[in-house]
Amino acid sequence: MNDPQPNWIARRSAATTDMYDRAVQAGLTGHTITRRSGKTVRLDDGHECVEFVSCSYLGLEDHPRLTQAVRTALDTYGTHFSSSRNSVQPAEAHTLEELLGEIYPGMSALVFNSVSSVHLGVLPLLGAGVLPGYPIGPGGVLFVIERTAHASMQALRGVLEQAGPAVRFRAEEPATLTAAMDLAREQGRTPVILVDGIGSMGGLVDVRSLADTAAELGGYVYIDDAHGISISGPAGAGYAFEALGGHVPRSVLLVGSLSKAFGGSGGFLLTHDPADVTLLRREANPMVFGHSNMVTHMLVNAESARMHLDGTVTELQEALWANTELFDKVNSGNQLVNAGTRSPVRGLAMDTEEAAFDGAVRLRRAGILCFPVFYPVVAQGTGLLRFALSSRHTPEQIQAVADVLADR
Structure with a gap:
């Protein structure tokens, strides 16, 4: 017998679109990597990209x-x-x-x-x-x-x-x-x-x-x-x-x-x-x-x-916050989520899922990986481009994101 009032998991599933599947098929998320060096990863198709996806905010994993x-x-x-x-x-x-x-x-x-x-x-x-x-x-x-x-x-x-x-x-x-x-x-x-x-x-x-x-x-x-x-x-x-x-x-x-x-x-x-x-x-x-x-x-x-x-992470913290400050500065024309805060996460909120999809496509073509986010992670019908910043990102890599986002 069908439940006339589906539980919250069923309601969430019913409201979820196919945007994640489309993003995977387009090579925007769900990546398979074969190697990494710093913030550059090699994908299984041979392309090398700069990633803003990993939550390794201090870049310690290959220390x-x-x-x-x-x-x-x-x-x-x-x-x-x-x-x-x-x-x-x-x-x-x-x-x-x-x-x-x-x-x-x-x-x-x-x-x-x-x-x-x-x-x-x-x-x-x-x-x-x-x-x-x-x-x-x-x-x-x-x-x-x-x-x-x-x-x-x-x-x-x-x-x-x-x-x-x-x-x-x-x-x-x-x-x-x-x-x-x-x-x-x-x-x-x-x-x-x-x-x-x-x-x-x-x-x-x-x-x-x-x-x-x-x-x-x-x-x-x-x-x-x-x-x-x-x-x-x-x-x-x-x-x-x-x-x-x-x-x-x-x-x-x-x-x-x-x-x-x-x-x-x-x-x-x-x-x-x-x-x-x-x-x-x-x-x-x-x-x-x-x-x-x-x-x-x-x-x-x-x-x-x-x-x-022993203080090793203190220097890495300083590098992380310098990078978040730079990211905010070069993207000052965008309404960034978390801009100016002591968070390593930045986001570009989009009014629609399609806008977030298109933004991720532009970044991917420029060799930059971010995390395109759709419902149920964000509000239904909206999208977000999520950027995880690290002490290991270079100024050039951060500027490259701003250049792509400015070309809208």
């Missing part, structure tokens, strides 16, 4: 210290040790978590194989009220999800609702958050606000005010700062940590990525109470039933953490 870490891992462990994380792990996993504790003083870190695994492992247990450092009141939990929070959190709504109701709000419309907090107050529930730090498509979230709002009701703000880690702050602690005043308040659970600017792979959670880490190791779904982090990446992550602490 000699990290490539040597891979060689050491291969010699020490082979390619992989297949087991659940709570069964067997390399010694470097402990080293990495200790180093993260130095980057974020006073915090206990737990590493997962991805940020999505952090969400899957942590949020159900948080909602159930079993994490010692983050108690949930007797009225239960209310999950309050920001509309643009990453899809890896949005997709868990059905799972989260086993612990308590989930509602959404818009960061740009404060009244929607106020309504959610009023609902939590009326029902005696503990609010847990789910947000990104830096949006993957644009925007910086005011995480400090959200932490204050959650704390007023004895609740928490859960921050996915995947795109903010490493790019700023002392020792590369990231956007959210810096915006929070250089510490993690008791009302905050901070999640970071090791797979973007950090130069390795995986995700991590920071908590105030080591007892939370003990419980998560024992009960978090990905820890019990998921595979462990690749040993090569564990050694890479640990070496990258040392590079954060």
Whole structure:
């Protein structure tokens, strides 16, 4: 029997056009690369292009210290040790978590194989009220999800609702958050606000005010700062940590990525109470039933953490922000998403999907790859050209983008 009111996944699928398929067929996205050197990649058709797609904002992946870490891992462990994380792990996993504790003083870190695994492992247990450092009141939990929070959190709504109701709000419309907090107050529930730090498509979230709002009701703000880690702050602690005043308040659970600017792979959670880490190791779904982090990446992550602490990333941060400033300057005639902000992501918003498609075609013909974005990533009927900037881009490569975009 057909459901007269399709669920949100069905509605989203029904509203999605064939623009992504067209973009793949036109060679605008869905690329296959055979080699890379700096920000230049060779495609499987033999063409070489400059890419503004990778989220390697500091360009660490081919740093000699990290490539040597891979060689050491291969010699020490082979390619992989297949087991659940709570069964067997390399010694470097402990080293990495200790180093993260130095980057974020006073915090206990737990590493997962991805940020999505952090969400899957942590949020159900948080909602159930079993994490010692983050108690949930007797009225239960209310999950309050920001509309643009990453899809890896949005997709868990059905799972989260086993612990308590989930509602959404818009960061740009404060009244929607106020309504959610009023609902939590009326029902005696503990609010847990789910947000990104830096949006993957644009925007910086005011995480400090959200932490204050959650704390007023004895609740928490859960921050996915995947795109903010490493790019700023002392020792590369990231956007959210810096915006929070250089510490993690008791009302905050901070999640970071090791797979973007950090130069390795995986995700991590920071908590105030080591007892939370003990419980998560024992009960978090990905820890019990998921595979462990690749040993090569564990050694890479640990070496990258040392590079954060010894000041190596500071120079790379300076180069990144010089490049974002240049990108904004040479594209000043365009209405850029995130222009002038401390985000490594820039976007050119388009009124229609066809306009975004045509822009990506012009860039591709000039040997430049960006990420053409359509619904459901952006609003229905619109498009976006997304540019991920890196410390490794050259001034000439950045100017080339501006030259193409100016010829409209």
